[in-house]
Amino acid sequence: MIHCMTSFAQSERSALCDTFLEVGPDAPTLSGSWRTRDLAAHLILRERRPDAAIGMFLAPLAGRTDKIQASLAQRPFEELVDTIRSGPPKWNPMALGSIDEAANLGEFFVHHEDVLRGVDPAARRQLDPAEQKALFGVLSRMGMLTLRSCRVGVVADSPGYGRRSLRSPKDEHGNVVMTGEPSEIVLYLFGRGEVADVELDGADHDVAAFRETNLGV
Structure with a gap:
């Protein structure tokens, strides 16, 4: 199609x-x-x-x-x-x-x-893979807006779609890797982390700092 x-x-x-x-x-x-x-x-x-x-x-x-x-x-x-x-x-x-x-x-x-x-907090759609690909394409631009105050490096990893650095680490921080479908990472970056199906991987202090970052446009 x-x-x-x-x-x-x-x-x-x-x-x-x-x-x-x-x-x-x-x-x-x-x-x-x-x-x-x-x-x-x-x-x-x-x-x-x-x-x-x-x-x-x-x-x-x-x-x-x-x-x-x-x-x-x-x-x-x-x-x-x-x-x-x-x-x-x-x-x-x-x-x-x-x-x-x-x-x-x-x-x-x-x-x-x-x-x-x-x-319905349990609601999940099965998106067209082409739409997932399009959503993956907006992550870098979105990260520039929503991660402005983030001191932690942020990497988006979507198996089947790609891996992309969204933010470089500052000060003594390292990277946190967000793993999930592009749609779920988009939700997380928009400040919907509580409902987004995303796994965070990194040093404990970096993950904690990332969770405390005020996300959203």
Whole structure:
């Protein structure tokens, strides 16, 4: 089967929207205290309100971001889901295929799992190997964002997909090897380590330091 380069980001978006409608607006997620309506509002804000989305990265503006997101979350849930399903507006660079895949594959995969595993902690999907390969391809870029404060070296090892250094060790630290499917390593790097099926291997003090690192975008 031949996949177009945007198919995985788009298929995760579509599947997440289907799952939203299945579980309803008030289902739990792995995104802190957010319910599904809050997560849907977050995704819309991220793509359609750049003036508000900046508060995700600048603490002084976080209050305004939270207020706008809370307002969005009060809209009819089906309307929120339809807006997400329609994709980024044309003025957003993420509307371009290659940027959509780079910016949204990890985002929509993780948030889809946030809902699936938030509702059922045992839920596991069998992903297409081609999607696993695509997720492995985003690990280096993701590591640059989520491992900024990490002093430990981090290596991703996905049997059948590859082995990649995501972070060089600092100070007296060595490497920690994360072993698992690309999808599970992506979840771990997004701060979902408690639910990710990933094994950590390294010196005890390095593994302990890595577990204490604040991960997530």
